[in-house]
Amino acid sequence: MIDPILERLSASRRPLVVCDVDEVVLEFLDPFDHYLNSVGHRLHPDSFRLHGNIRSLSGDIAAADDMVERMQEEFFASQDRWQTLARGVDRALDSLSRDADIVFLTAMPPRHHDIRRALLDRHRLDFPMIATEEPKGPVVAGLIGGRDVPAVFVDDIAHNHHSVRSHAPGCILMHLMANRTFRALAPALDDDVVIADDWSHAERLIREHLGLMRA
Ligand SMILES: [Mg+2]
Structure with a gap:
């Protein structure tokens, strides 16, 4: 390529x-947050990173690292809907x-x-x-x-x-x-x-x- x-x-x-x-x-960040909302999460601007700042809408629980990876993967695979x-x-x-x-x-x-x-x-x-x-x-x-x-x-x-x-x-x-x-x-x-x-x-x-x- x-x-x-x-x-x-x-x-x-x-x-x-x-x-x-x-x-x-x-x-990237605003569309990713829109995607996260669609799967019950939100990106909090608490620091310059994703890990630890993605928390559930219902319980405010931080998504584990492997879940963050999965959500990024799903987002990139459907990026044309969001970005x-x-x-x-x-x-x-x-x-x-x-x-x-x-x-x-x-x-x-x-x-x-x-x-x-x-x-x-x-x-x-x-x-x-x-x-x-x-x-x-x-x-x-x-x-x-x-x-x-x-x-x-x-x-x-x-x-x-x-x-x-x-x-x-x-x-x-x-x-x-x-x-x-x-x-x-x-x-x-x-x-x-x-x-x-x-x-x-x-x-x-x-x-x-x-x-x-x-x-
Ligand atoms: Mg960049």
Whole structure:
């Protein structure tokens, strides 16, 4: 799945924008909470994690780890019923794609690739997508390859930024997270991570950092 993407990119001289999907391109936490409500649970924003914060509506009892895993699995398997676009992402990526190559890199089990692909396509976000649970740094380094092109990596999770920093040191790291409640609970970001408030802000910052003309 990754090889045709690499082959296409290897001939390109355009800047590269690698985007995470959950909480960056697609809303994740609000839709996941809606799904949880449908199975008698709720996600409480008590800390920056799922485990321990998913509790039953009836008895306020925290779901055990294996149940959280099962609920995440069921959610991803039916994600097209729940997940919506992050505000402004379609307009921003449509605009950026005229000047840069866009690749989605989602840390989701690859078995859910097809349903996510169909969901993104339905919103005309038909950029190539890699679904892998491997660390993101080596994947981003592979996407850049030996090319001398500027690159930006957009993600909401600090350890993904760490991974990309160590494997693709020239890549600009950008934090974007759709859910403001959980964003406020996120651990402090490292100084070299550029913080985007929303997609309109992200597009401005990406254009600035990649040396692209304003849209
Ligand atoms: Mg994410």
